[in-house]
Amino acid sequence: MLASVLPPDIIHLNHCCVGFEQQDNRIEIYFKNREAVLSDLLIGADGTNSVVRQTLISDSLPNYANRMSWRAVIQYNHDLLSPNASTLITAPDGKNFLLIDVGEGYTFWSAGALSADDFVHQSATNPKIRVLERFANWAEPVEAIVEATPVDAIVERPIYDLTPLDSWSKGKVTLLGDAAHAVVPSLGQGANMAFEDAYQLAECLKASPDNIETALHAYENSRIPRTKVIYERSAFEGNRSYQPDSEVTLREMVKPSQMKQDEFEAWLYDYKPSVNR
Structure with missing residues (x-):
């Protein structure tokens, strides 16, 4: 445009x-x-x-902000996710998980975690494994939506300013x-x-x-x-x-x-x- x-x-x-x-x-x-x-x-x-x-x-x-971020947008529905709404789940150990309905059946999710290491894995299989390890046993639908996300749809980035x-x-x-x-x-x-x-x-x-x-x-x-x-x-x-x-x-x-x-x-x-x- x-x-x-x-x-x-x-x-x-x-x-x-x-x-x-x-x-x-x-x-x-x-x-x-x-x-x-x-x-x-x-x-x-x-x-x-x-x-x-x-x-x-x-x-x-x-400046590295001492945290990593993983993001994706996929076509996904879950009983716990309300239409036209966002859901933020936090934890006391420096992690949070955000889910946003972006319309037409698509959901944006973003996971953040404190990390002293800003190394980003080069292998395409690593981002998904890394998120699942960091957010294991979290409340649904966290693990479910990560499991449903194709590996190549996950963007893994260290956070800088x-x-x-x-x-x-x-x-x-x-x-x-x-x-x-x-x-x-x-x-x-x-x-x-x-x-x-x-x-x-x-x-x-x-x-x-x-x-x-x-x-x-x-x-x-x-x-x-x-x-x-x-x-x-x-x-x-x-x-x-x-x-x-x-x-x-x-x-x-x-x-x-x-x-x-x-x-x-x-x-x-x-x-x-x-x-x-």
């Missing part, structure tokens, strides 16, 4: 960026086993392990999405922030079409304060959900009488990007 509104032949796949250099008015971008490309603007939207970020800022590598930055632009190079502000997935805002970034950046570039550096300055000034708050809240709530009292904590967090939570959710979900022209 997004590509359909772009000019033809403007998207070039199978390019691995390995670095760049800023010249007087242009940026020379280097790709593995390919010729360099000259550009007026470089946007590093290359994820948590961003090459653009490391070249631009040379800050620390992603990136330390927030006071600035993510230099010259005519900037960052967007996880490359700028990767967070742990406790608020479900990672992709949303990337969309917000893209919209805000486009507005800033339209407002200052003749001065890219001015546009990037406005872009990061408008986005950094908000993304820092989401980072801190994500880290805080993510850590709390793996503590021994997680069941009580999570129950309290969703009480509608908690004005602070309501105010935060209004700030989070009612956000409307704007540009001071």
Whole structure:
């Protein structure tokens, strides 16, 4: 859908960026086993392990959050799962299991567990075995839905985030999405922030079409304060959900009488990007 509104032949796949250099008015971008490309603007939207970020800022590598995640979406029904609802099961030993009805008979499940080891097995048979071992003897339908999930449908990932930055632009190079502000997935805002970034950046570039550096300055000034708050809240709530009292904590967090939570959710979900022209 997004590509359909772009000019033809403007998207070039199978390019691995390995670095760049800023010249007087242009940026020379280097790709593995390919010729360099000259550009007026470089946007590093290359994820948590961003090459653009490391070249631009040379800050620390992603921070391992001491937990592993397993996720899948399958066609699945169970008497204990209500339609149009989500179910969260927690344990005092640093584990939780989330099930969400995503419509048309499909269920999304996500398992999380504290783990000092961020090693991900390469064998396709290991993720399913690993989840079943970690969540053995759990309340139904945990084991049942994992058993019903094909091995190749399970995505196993260590959880990382990136330390927030006071600035993510230099010259005519900037960052967007996880490359700028990767967070742990406790608020479900990672992709949303990337969309917000893209919209805000486009507005800033339209407002200052003749001065890219001015546009990037406005872009990061408008986005950094908000993304820092989401980072801190994500880290805080993510850590709390793996503590021994997680069941009580999570129950309290969703009480509608908690004005602070309501105010935060209004700030989070009612956000409307704007540009001071």
